[in-house]
Amino acid sequence: MELELATYQVNNVNFGPKTKYENQQLTIDETELRAAIAHPDLTVTAVDLASPGEKARIIHILDTVEPRCKVGGDSVTFPGILGAPLTVGSGRTNRLGGLAVDSAGHLPDSQEAIVDMSGPGARFSPLSQVHHVVLRFEPVSGVGADHYAAAVRWATVKCASYLAQATLGVAEAPASVQQFKLGPAPGLPSVAFIMLAHTIRTNHTWVYGHPFDECLPVLMHPNEFMDGAVVAENHHFASYRNVTYFQQNHAALAELYAAHGRTLNFRGVLITRASSYMHEGKVRLSQYVAKLCKMLAIDGAISVIGSGGHGYVDQMMICKACEEQGVKTVLMLHEMAGKDGRDFPLVDETPEANAIVTAGSYSIEIDLPPMDKVAGGREIMSTVRSVVPGQKQPAEAGFRTALREIYCATLPVGNGHLTTRSW
Amino acid sequence: MTCHVVHFVNQFFAGLGAEEKAGMAPALVKEGPVGPGVQLESLWNGQARIVATVTCGDTYANEQSEAAARQIVELVRRFKPHLFVAGPAFNSGRYGLACGALAQQVQSELRIPVITGMSPDNPAAELYRGDVLTVVTAETARGMAPALGAMARIAGKLLADQPLSYANDEGYFPRGERRNLFHEQSGARRAVEMMVAKLNGQPFHSEVELKALSSITPAAPVPDLSRAVVALMTEAALVPMGNPDRLESARATRWAKYDISGLQRFSPEEYEPVHTGYDPRPIREDPNRMVPLDALRDLEREGVFGKLHHFYYCASGANSTIETASKWGRDMAAQMKAEGVTAAILTST
Numbered sequence: 001m002e003l004e005l006a007t008y009q010v011n012n013v014n015f016g017p018k019t020k021y022e023n024q025q026l027t028i029d030e031t032e033l034r035a036a037i038a039h040p041d042l043t044v045t046a047v048d049l050a051s052p053g054e055k056a057r058i059i060h061i062l063d064t065v066e067p068r069c070k071v072g073g074d075s076v077t078f079p080g081i082l083g084a085p086l087t088v089g090s091g092r093t094n095r096l097g098g099l100a101v102d103s104a105g106h107l108p109d110s111q112e113a114i115v116d117m118s119g120p121g122a123r124f125s126p127l128s129q130v131h132h133v134v135l136r137f138e139p140v141s142g143v144g145a146d147h148y149a150a151a152v153r154w155a156t157v158k159c160a161s162y163l164a165q166a167t168l169g170v171a172e173a174p175a176s177v178q179q180f181k182l183g184p185a186p187g188l189p190s191v192a193f194i195m196l197a198h199t200i201r202t203n204h205t206w207v208y209g210h211p212f213d214e215c216l217p218v219l220m221h222p223n224e225f226m227d228g229a230v231v232a233e234n235h236h237f238a239s240y241r242n243v244t245y246f247q248q249n250h251a252a253l254a255e256l257y258a259a260h261g262r263t264l265n266f267r268g269v270l271i272t273r274a275s276s277y278m279h280e281g282k283v284r285l286s287q288y289v290a291k292l293c294k295m296l297a298i299d300g301a302i303s304v305i306g307s308g309g310h311g312y313v314d315q316m317m318i319c320k321a322c323e324e325q326g327v328k329t330v331l332m333l334h335e336m337a338g339k340d341g342r343d344f345p346l347v348d349e350t351p352e353a354n355a356i357v358t359a360g361s362y363s364i365e366i367d368l369p370p371m372d373k374v375a376g377g378r379e380i381m382s383t384v385r386s387v388v389p390g391q392k393q394p395a396e397a398g399f400r401t402a403l404r405e406i407y408c409a410t411l412p413v414g415n416g417h418l419t420t421r422s423w
Numbered sequence: 424m425t426c427h428v429v430h431f432v433n434q435f436f437a438g439l440g441a442e443e444k445a446g447m448a449p450a451l452v453k454e455g456p457v458g459p460g461v462q463l464e465s466l467w468n469g470q471a472r473i474v475a476t477v478t479c480g481d482t483y484a485n486e487q488s489e490a491a492a493r494q495i496v497e498l499v500r501r502f503k504p505h506l507f508v509a510g511p512a513f514n515s516g517r518y519g520l521a522c523g524a525l526a527q528q529v530q531s532e533l534r535i536p537v538i539t540g541m542s543p544d545n546p547a548a549e550l551y552r553g554d555v556l557t558v559v560t561a562e563t564a565r566g567m568a569p570a571l572g573a574m575a576r577i578a579g580k581l582l583a584d585q586p587l588s589y590a591n592d593e594g595y596f597p598r599g600e601r602r603n604l605f606h607e608q609s610g611a612r613r614a615v616e617m618m619v620a621k622l623n624g625q626p627f628h629s630e631v632e633l634k635a636l637s638s639i640t641p642a643a644p645v646p647d648l649s650r651a652v653v654a655l656m657t658e659a660a661l662v663p664m665g666n667p668d669r670l671e672s673a674r675a676t677r678w679a680k681y682d683i684s685g686l687q688r689f690s691p692e693e694y695e696p697v698h699t700g701y702d703p704r705p706i707r708e709d710p711n712r713m714v715p716l717d718a719l720r721d722l723e724r725e726g727v728f729g730k731l732h733h734f735y736y737c738a739s740g741a742n743s744t745i746e747t748a749s750k751w752g753r754d755m756a757a758q759m760k761a762e763g764v765t766a767a768i769l770t771s772t
Binding site: 189254256259300337342349350355413418419 | 610618621629634699
C-alpha cells in the first residue's frame with residue numbers, strides 16, 4: 001500500500017459566493033455546503049467559523065474530522081459512509097491542513113466538550129491551533145437517536161470531503177507532499193500498534209462504515225487511517241476522546257512510520273474493541289490480540305486506551321496477555337489522579353504494565369475566562385460541575401471546569417505534550 | 424546569609440564505632456560537619472553550613488524510638504537550623520528507619536524542611552517516603568558521592584525556596600502527588616522511544632509507576648442465609664424520579680438510601696438512572712434490570728433468605744476516586760451494621 005498525501009494548508013477561512021481554495025485561503029459557499037450535507041433526519045441550525053487566537057469558544061462538540069478527499073481512482077475517503085467500502089490507503093489523497101470540521105449538538109449521553117480558541121484553555125486543546133467549521137445539528141422531530149447519530153456522522157464526513165474537494169484542480173502546488181509506504185526493514189524488531197476502539201452502547205467506532213462492537217481484532221494498515229477508514233463516535237468525556245481528526249492525524253502512527261526502517265519494523269495496526277461489557281469478552285479479545293501478535297512475530301506492541309472506566313481493564317488485560325506471550329508492551333493512556341493528585345491514577349493495573357506513557361490527568365480544574373463568541377450551542381451543559389443545578393450557564397461567561405471537559409486535552413494517541421509526573 | 428544545617432548520622436558514620444556502639448543514646452558529635460557531612464557541606468559552596476552533627480546508635484534509635492526522637496529533637500532545636508539532614512542510609516535497614524523516624528519527628532515538631540536518602544530496597548523507604556523527602560541512593564556507601572550530590576542539590580532548592588522538579592527528574596522517591604506538566608516531546612514520541620528502549624533492554628522510566636491495588640479479604644460467608652437480612656445496593660445511581668438528593672451523574676460527592684418497605688419492584692415512572700457511565704435506555708424501560716428488586720422479592724417470598732432490608736443503598740459510581748468510593752463503602756457498612764443487615768448485594772456497571 002502506498003499513499004501520496006498532499007497538504008493544502010489553510011491560513012484563513014471565510015464565507016463567500018463560491019467555495020474555493022486559493023492562496024491558502026478557503027472560501028465557503030454556505031448555501032452550497034448546506035445543500036451538500038442535507039439529510040432528511042437532521043437540520044443544520046448553524047454553520048460557524050472559528051480561528052486560532054479568536055476570543056471564541058466552541059461547545060457541544062461531538063466529533064471532529066479533517067477535510068480529505070481522494071484524487072482519482074474509485075475509492076472515497078470515509079469509505080463505507082460516503083461511498084462503497086473499497087479499500088483505501090493507496091493512491092493520492094488531498095488534505096486541507098489547519099482546518100477541522102466539527103459536529104456539534106446533543107446525542108444520548110453526549111458529554112460537554114469545549115475548545116477555547118484563545119486564553120488559558122487554548123493550550124490544553126490541540127484543536128485550538130486550527131481553523132474550525134462548526135456544524136450545529138438538531139434532529140428532525142420523530143427521528144430515533146440511532147438514525148440521527150448516523151445522519152450526523154454522514155453529514156460531518158460529507159462536509160469534510162466537500163471542503164477538501166475545493167483543492168481538486170487548483171493551480172497552486174500543495175504546501176507538502178508525503179509518501180507513506182512500509183517497505184522492508186530487515187533486522188529490526190517488529191512493532192505493532194494496538195488500537196482499542198471506543199465502544200459504549202450508543203457510541204461505536206466505525207471501520208469502513210461498520211460498527212466495531214462485536215468484531216474480533218483485525219489487522220489494518222496505518223494508511224487506511226489517513227483516508228478516514230476509521231471514524232470515531234466517542235461522545236463521552238471530552239478530554240480523552242480519540243476523535244476522527246486524530247485517527248487521520250494519528251501521532252503514534254506517524255511516529256512509528258518515522259521510526260520504521262531506523263529503529264523498528266512497523267508491521268501495522270491491530271484494532272480491537274475497548275470496554276467489553278463482560279469479563280468473558282475481555283478474556284476473548286485480549287487472548288486474541290496476543291495470539292495475532294505471535295502469529296505476526298511481533299516483538300513489541302504499543303497500545304492506546306479506547307475509553308475510560310472499563311477501558312483500563314481491557315488495556316491491562318491485553319498488556320498481560322501480550323507480555324505472557326513474550327511480546328513487550330508500552331501503554332498510552334490518560335489518568336485521573338483526583339483533584340489533589342493523590343488518588344490512584346488509573347482504574348486497573350497489572351504488574352506487567354511497567355512501561356506507560358500518560359497524556360495527563362483530567363481531574364485538574366481550570367478557570368476559563370469569558371469569550372466574545374460561541375459556536376456549537378448557547379449554554380454549557382449542566383454536567384459541568386460548576387453549573388448550578390436548575391440554572392443556565394451561558395457559554396460566553398467565564399467558569400471553572402475540570403480538564404475532563406476540554407476537548408482532547410488528555411488525548412491518548414499522543415499528539416499533545418501534556419503529561420503527568422509524581423512529586 | 425548562610426543557612427544553618429544540622430546533620431544526623433549513625434554511630435558508624437560519626438566515626439564512633441561499629442556494631443559495638445549501636446546501643447549508644449543520642450549525642451552531639453561536633454558543632455560542625457563530621458564524616459560524610461564534610462563533603463556534603465562543601466557541595467553547598469557557602470550557601471549552607473553544617474552547624475552541628477548529631478548521632479544515635481542504630482539499636483537505640485529502633486528499640487527506644489520515642490526517647491531517641493525526643494532527645495534528637497531537643498539537640499536539633501538548640502541550633503535553630505534552617506534544614507535537617509539525615510543519613511544517607513543506603514540499604515541499611517535500621518539506619519534507614521532511624522533516619523526516617525527522626526527526620527519525620529524533626530519536621531513535625533520544629534516545622535523545618537528535612538531530607539534523607541536511602542536505596543529503593545531499604546524497608547524504611549516505603550514507610551517514610553510519603554512524609555519525608557527521601558533521595559534515591561545506591562545500595563552501598565560506594566554511591567556516597569552521587570547521593571550527597573543529589574541531597575545537596577535538592578536541599579539547596581529547599582533552602583532557596585525554589586520549587587522541586589518531579590521525583591524522577593530530581594532523584595527523590597515520589598511522595599504521592601501527581602501533577603500535570605507540558606513535556607517538550609509529544610506523548611507519541613515518548614511512547615515510541617520507550618518501546619525502542621524496552622525492546623533493546625535499555626533503561627526507561629514508566630510515566631505511571633503502579634503499586635498493586637490492595638487486596639481486600641472478603642467477609643466470612645453467611646452461616647444461615649435463611650435467617651439473613653439482605654440489603655440491596657448499587658453504584659448505578661438508580662434514584663427516585665427527579666433525583667431528590669441530587670446525586671451527581673459523575674464524580675459524585677454523596678450517596679443516599681431510600682425506603683423500599685413494601686415495594687415489590689422499581690417502576691420506570693418512579694425511578695430513573697442518573698449515572699453517566701452506561702447507556703440508560705434499557706434501565707429507563709425497566710429499572711429492575713440494573714437493581715433487581717423484583718427478583719429479590721421473589722427469593723424473599725420463597726424463603727431463600729430471611730428478609731430484604733427496608734433501605735436500598737444508592738451510589739453514583741461514575742468517575743469516583745478509589746478514596747471516595749472506599750469512604751462511601753465504610754460509611755454504608757457502618758449504617759448497615761447498625762440497622763441489623765447481615766449481607767448485601769451490590770450491582771455495578
